[in-house]
Amino acid sequence: MAAIESVATAGAAAPRPRTPGRIARALRHMLHHPSALMGVSIYVIFLILAIFADLIAPYDPTEILFKDDGRLAASLPPGQGHWLGTTNLGRDVFSQLVMGVRPSFFVGVTAALAVAMIGSVVGLFAGYLGGLVDRALMRLADLVLGLPFLPFVIVLVALIGPSQRNVVLAVAILLWPNAARVIRAQVLTLAQRQFVEAARVTGASEWRIMLVHIAPNIVPLSFLYGSIAVGWAILTQASLSFLGFGEADTISWGTMLQDAYASQALDRQQYFWFIPPGICLVLVVLAGFLISRGYEELLFPKLGEG
Template sequence: MRVETSSSVQEHSLLQKKSLSRTLYGRFAAFYKFFQQDKFSMVGAIIYLLFILLAIFAPVIAPYNPHEMLKENGKLLANLPPSAEHLLGTTNMGRDIFSQLIYGIQPALVVGFSAAFFVMVVGTLVGLFAGYFRGRVDMILMRLTDIAFGIPFEPFVIVLVAFLGASVWNIVLGIALLLWRDTARIIRSQVLTVRERNFVEAAKVSGASDLRIIFVQIAPNILPLSFLYGSLAIGWAILTEAAVSFLGFGDPSVISWGYMLHDAYVSQALSRGAFHWFIPPGFFIMLSVMAGFYIGRGSEEILYPKLKKR
C-alpha cells in the first residue's frame, strides 16, 4: 500500500494549479485571438467590456442614488442644466440624470445577456433536433418556428409584460419565447449538412447513441453559429427592453435607458430643449446595438472568410 507524503501531495496540488492556469490562459488567448482577427469584433467587445465595468462600479461612479429627489434648502433641484455637480443636469423631479444613465447599464446588460443565452440555447436545441432527426420531429419543430415567425415580436412582448406584470424578467421571457426562431432555422440548415459527413457516419457505425452524436459530434461544429446569433440577440434584446420601457410597460422601480426616455418624453424635455436628458440614453442604446452587430459581423467573416473577398 502506497502512502503519499505531505510533500508529494503539495507537489501534486501545485502541478494541478499550474495545469489549470495554463488551461485558463490558453482559453483567454484563444478568446482574444478570435476578436483580434476582426476590428469590428474588437470594437464591439471593447464597448461591452466598458459597459460591464461601468455596471460593476456604478455605485462608485454615480454620485447620487438614481431614485433620489435632490433638494437644497427645502427646494427641489428640478430641471437643472449640466454643471460640475450634475454632469447631465437633473430631471423635472430633481433626480440626477448622469446617475440614472450609469445605473441604467445594469438592467440593459441583464436583459441583453439573459435573453441572448435563452435564444442561443432554445434556438440551438430546436435546430439540432430538427436537422438531425428530420421527418416528423423536423415537421413539428419547424411548424412551431413558423408560428413564432407569424407572431409580431414587440407587440407580443408588450402584451405579455402587460399581462404578467412589469418586470425585467418578464421582458426577458417575452424575448426568449420568440427570438430563437432565426437561430433555429439557421442551425437546422447547418445540421442537415453536418449530419451527412463521414465522422457522423463513423459514430453511428461504432454504436454511438443519437444524443451522443448530436451533442458530441455535431454540436461543436455549429456552436460558432449559435454564438453569432447570440451576439446579435444582445442588441435586439436591449433595444426591445428600451422600447417596452419607453412605452410605459417597464418596471417603474428599475431605472433603465428606456425608462429615462419615457420620463423625458412625458416631461416634454424635447420641447424645452433639454437635450442633455434624452440624447445620452439614446446614444448608449445605439452603442449597445452597434456592439452586438459589430461582433456578429466580425464573427460572420471569421466563419465565412470568402465574405471578406466580396
C-alpha cells in the same frame, strides 16, 4: 468489411473541431478584427459600468436633490456638481444613466443566452432527427416568425406582469426560430460528414453523436445569434419602459426616455436628459452588430474578400 474499415478510418482521420479550440480561435479573431474589437470594447466598457455602477454614480438615481438654499434642484444644466444636469424632479441624470446599464445588460445577456440555447436545441433535434420531429418543430418556428414582435411582447408583458424576467421570456419566445432554422441547416450538413458516419459504424448512440460529435460544431452559430439577440433584447426592454410597461421601481434607459418625453424635455431643450440614454442604446445595438459581423466573417471567410 474493407469498405466499413475505410469509412471508419476516414472518419477518424477527419478533423473534428474541439469546442475549446474553436472558442480560442474565435477570441483571437475578435482581437484582430477591427469591427469586432470595437464591438467587444463597447461591451466591456458598459460591463465595467454595470459592475461598478454604485461606485461611479455620485447620487442615488431616485433621490430628489436640493440646492444649498433649500430649493429643488430641478432642470439644472450640466455642471454645478451634476455632469448631465438634473431632471424636472431634481434627480441626477448621470446617476440614472450609469445605474440604467444594469437592467439593460441583465435583460440583454440573459435573453441572448436563452435564444442561443433554445435555438441550438431545436435546430439540433430538427436537423438530426428529421421526419415528424423536424416538420413539427419547423412549423412551430414558422408560426412564431409570423407573430408581430413588439405587439406580442406588449400583450405578453401586460398579461403576466412587467418585469425583467418576463421581457427575457418574451424575447426568447420570439427570437429563437431564426437561430433554429440556420442551425438546423448546419446540422443537416454535419450529419453527412465522415466523422459522423464513422461514429455510427463504431456503435455510438444517436444521443452521443448529437451531443459529442455535432453539438460542438454549432457553437459558433449559437454565439452569432446570441450576440444579435443582445441588441434586440435591450431595445425591447427600452421600448417597453418607454411605453410604460416597465417596472416602476427600476431605473433604465427606457424609463429615462419615458420620463423625458412625459416632462416635455425636448420642448424645454433639455437635450442632456434624453440624448445620453439614446446614444447608449445606439452603442449597444451597434456593438452587437459589429461582433456578429466579425464572427460571421470567421464562419464564412469569403465575406471578407474583395
